Amino acid sequence: MCKVIAVTNQKGGVGKTTTTINLGVALARLGKRVLEIDLDAQSNLTIGLGFNPDEIEYTISKLINEKANNYNYSIDKEKFILSSEGVDIIPSDILLSSIETKLLNVMNRESILKNIISSFKNDYDYILIDCLPSLGTLNINALVAADSVIIPVQAQYYSIRGMEQLLQSIVNVKEQINQKLHIEGLLITMYDKRTNLSKEVRKTLQEIYSVEINTFDTMINISTKIAEAPSQGKSIFSYQPNSEVANNYEQLAGEVINNE
Ligand SMILES: Nc1ncnc2c1ncn2[C@@H]1O[C@H](COP(=O)(O)OP(=O)(O)OP(=O)(O)O)[C@@H](O)[C@H]1O
Numbered sequence: 001m002c003k004v005i006a007v008t009n010q011k012g013g014v015g016k017t018t019t020t021i022n023l024g025v026a027l028a029r030l031g032k033r034v035l036e037i038d039l040d041a042q043s044n045l046t047i048g049l050g051f052n053p054d055e056i057e058y059t060i061s062k063l064i065n066e067k068a069n070n071y072n073y074s075i076d077k078e079k080f081i082l083s084s085e086g087v088d089i090i091p092s093d094i095l096l097s098s099i100e101t102k103l104l105n106v107m108n109r110e111s112i113l114k115n116i117i118s119s120f121k122n123d124y125d126y127i128l129i130d131c132l133p134s135l136g137t138l139n140i141n142a143l144v145a146a147d148s149v150i151i152p153v154q155a156q157y158y159s160i161r162g163m164e165q166l167l168q169s170i171v172n173v174k175e176q177i178n179q180k181l182h183i184e185g186l187l188i189t190m191y192d193k194r195t196n197l198s199k200e201v202r203k204t205l206q207e208i209y210s211v212e213i214n215t216f217d218t219m220i221n222i223s224t225k226i227a228e229a230p231s232q233g234k235s236i237f238s239y240q241p242n243s244e245v246a247n248n249y250e251q252l253a254g255e256v257i258n259n260e
Pocket residue numbers: 011012013014015016017018019040044131132133189190191220221222223224226227228230245
């Protein structure tokens with residue numbers, strides 16, 4: 001059985017891409033077959049795993065475009081898959097930035113990604129979608145395609161603002177199109193154990209949401225190493241395998257597997 005997880009938060013820079021890359025590699029290290037989909041025109045996931053989006057022809061943009069033109073388009077899967085550090089990747093490129101406008105007049109525009117993913121599900125245990133920071137059509141596509149969502153939340157004062165909008169968007173998709181959608185968990189990222197602020201954010205999140213929403217026990221510590229890794233095109237597991245933050249992502253993978 002394949003589980004599709006969207007890593008999403010319309011707030012920018014909260015650790016979505018970092019989490020997708022490293023959770024995926026951590027799951028692969030535990031023997032799971034993993035596909036990571038880059039659903040952001042910034043292509044940070046693609047670049048962070050060592051690829052140059054300007055040189056790639058077969059991307060998620062091309063897939064969405066083809067499916068928008070012909071819902072029955074048959075996917076030549078091998079062409080669209082890159083591999084790095086034990087995970088497969090469907091890369092993105094800058095053309096993804098104009099796709100939402102194009103989709104405006106397309107039938108089934110909210111389920112195109114689900115249609116695409118259905119061709120890949122048999123080959124993987126986990127498909128992780130790295131969402132863009134917005135609540136637009138592409139993000140709705142991710143929520144429609146997903147079984148669950150992971151919401152990275154930066155351990156900062158303003159993080160909780162905007163959360164209601166995201167949760168509402170999830171509820172809407174759940175009620176209207178995808179009943180099985182659920183929240184895998186809120187994930188506190190960039191946690192700085194030296195500051196009271198980090199502790200307060202965690203406490204506030206638990207106070208507001210703990211009844212209805214799982215917060216992962218694992219928190220991702222703030223780390224310069226994990227911020228450096230993408231510039232080398234590497235996950236934390238090949239850049240600094242013995243770091244505390246590599247350990248955090250390994251522990252997170254364990255929690256995700258145990259959630260089954
Ligand atoms: N645990 C961490 N400690 C320190 N820096 C981090 C950590 N996690 C991520 N970063 C850095 O913070 C920045 C934002 O992270 P990331 O790109 O993963 O966020 P994002 O939510 O995907 O952003 P966007 O909304 O732009 O897609 C990056 O420079 C990243 O390297």
